[in-house]
Amino acid sequence: MLWVIFLLVAWGAAVVSCTQLCLAAVAAAQAADPGPAADGKVLSLYEAAFLSGGPRRVGDLTLVTMYRERRLLLAHTGWVTVVDPDGRDDLERSLINAIGPEGQSPVRPARAALATAAPVRDLADRLVAAGLAVPASARTNVAVAVRQVRAAGALVLVTAAAALLLVPPAGGRGAVAAWFALPLLLTASCLLIARVEAYPYSRWASPAGQRLLGRFGTPPRRAAAQRSGGGAGDGADGELLTAFALRGPAALPDPALRAALKAHWGH
Numbered sequence: 001m002l003w004v005i006f007l008l009v010a011w012g013a014a015v016v017s018c019t020q021l022c023l024a025a026v027a028a029a030q031a032a033d034p035g036p037a038a039d040g041k042v043l044s045l046y047e048a049a050f051l052s053g054g055p056r057r058v059g060d061l062t063l064v065t066m067y068r069e070r071r072l073l074l075a076h077t078g079w080v081t082v083v084d085p086d087g088r089d090d091l092e093r094s095l096i097n098a099i100g101p102e103g104q105s106p107v108r109p110a111r112a113a114l115a116t117a118a119p120v121r122d123l124a125d126r127l128v129a130a131g132l133a134v135p136a137s138a139r140t141n142v143a144v145a146v147r148q149v150r151a152a153g154a155l156v157l158v159t160a161a162a163a164l165l166l167v168p169p170a171g172g173r174g175a176v177a178a179w180f181a182l183p184l185l186l187t188a189s190c191l192l193i194a195r196v197e198a199y200p201y202s203r204w205a206s207p208a209g210q211r212l213l214g215r216f217g218t219p220p221r222r223a224a225a226q227r228s229g230g231g232a233g234d235g236a237d238g239e240l241l242t243a244f245a246l247r248g249p250a251a252l253p254d255p256a257l258r259a260a261l262k263a264h265w266g267h
Contacts, residue, residue, distance in 0.1 A: 003163035007179055010156040014183035017152035018190040021145035025194065028138035041130065041212065046091065048216050049245040050123055051133060051205035055115035058123065060261055061245055062091050062114065063107065067257070068237055072099075074260040078107050090119035107260060132209035139204075146194055153187035156180060216246065 043051070049061040063080065066072045071084035082103040087093035091114070098113035099105040114120060127133035160180035167173050205213055243251035249258045 003166045003176055006159040006163040006166075007176075010159045010180055010183045013152040013155045014186045017145070017148040018186060021142070021149050021190055021194055024138075024141040024145040028134060028142050041132070043132075043212055043216055045241060045245050046123060047127060047132075048213060048242075050120075050127060051209045051213055052246050053248055054204045055120050055124070056111060057245065057248060058091065058120055059095070059111035059114040060248065061241065062095050063111065063261070064244055064252070064257070065241060066092060066095070068241070074107070074257060076256040076259040078260055078262075080105055080107050080110055080260075091117075094119050127209065132206055132212065133204055134206050142194075146191065149187050149190050149194070153184060153191070156184045156187060160184070213246065216242075 046058055046061065049057040053060075063072070063074060066084075067074045071082075073081040073083060075081075080099060082096055082099055085096055085103070087096050094117040095110065095114050098110040098117065100110075124133060124136075128135050160177065163176055163180065164173055167176050203210070240251070240253075249261050252258050252261075
C-alpha cells in the first residue's frame with residue numbers, strides 16, 4: 001500500500017495549486033474592477049498602446065511616432081539616432097534621455113529604460129486606477145499560480161508512474177491508475193477554466209479595458225484619441241499609428257522598420 005503515499009502527495013499538490021489559482025483569479029478580478037466612468041472614457045493613443053502591449057508597446061509607439069516625423073532615425077541594425085532633441089511630451093523627452101547625451105543608442109536598452117521611466121509608470125497607474133489595466137501584482141500572481149498548477153499536473157504523472165511500479169501486474173494497476181486520474185483531471189480542468197476565465201486578467205488590459213480597445217479602432221474614437229494626445233497624426237499616418245498601437249510591429253508595412261524594433265543589442 002505504499003502507492004497510497006504517492007496518491008496523497010498527488011492529491012495534495014493538485015488541491016493546493018488549484019486553490020491558489022482560484023484565489024489569484026478572484027483577486028485579479030477584484031483589482032481590475034472598473035470605475036463608473038470607465039466605459040465612457042476615450043483612450044489616448046499611448047493608453048491604447050499600453051493596454052494592448054504594455055510598457056514595451058508604449059516605447060515602440062514613441063519610437064515609431066518620432067521616426068515617422070523624421071525626428072529620429074531607426075536603422076535596421078537596431079540603432080536609434082536622435083535628429084530633433086526637443087521632445088514634444090514627457091514620453092518623448094524620456095526616450096531622448098534614455099538614448100543618452102551622444103544621441104545614439106541600441107533600440108532595446110533605450111526602450112527598456114523608457115519602460116521604467118516615470119511617464120510610463122504614471123500612465124500605468126492612471127489606467128490601473130480607472131480599472132482599465134490589471135495591476136502588475138495581479139498579473140504576476142495569476143501567472144505564478146498557473147505555473148504551479150502545471151507543475152502539480154506533472155507531479156501527478158510522476159507519482160502515478162512511481163505508484164504503478166510498486167503495484168504488481170496482478171495487483172490491480174487499473175484501479176490505481178484510476179485513482180491518480182482524478183487529481184490529474186482536477187489540474188487539467190483548472191487550467192482549462194483558467195484559460196477561459198482567468199486568462200484576460202493576465203493581459204495588460206482588464207475586461208473593461210479590452211472593451212474600450214475593441215471600440216478604439218472606430219473613426220470617432222481615433223479622432224478623439226488624436227485630440228487627446230498620444231502622437232497620432234491625421235490621415236494615413238494616424239491610421240498606421242493607431243494600427244501599430246493595437247497590433248504592434250506586425251502592423252508596420254516597412255520590413256526595415258520592423259527589423260529595427262526586433263534587432264538584437266549591439267547589432
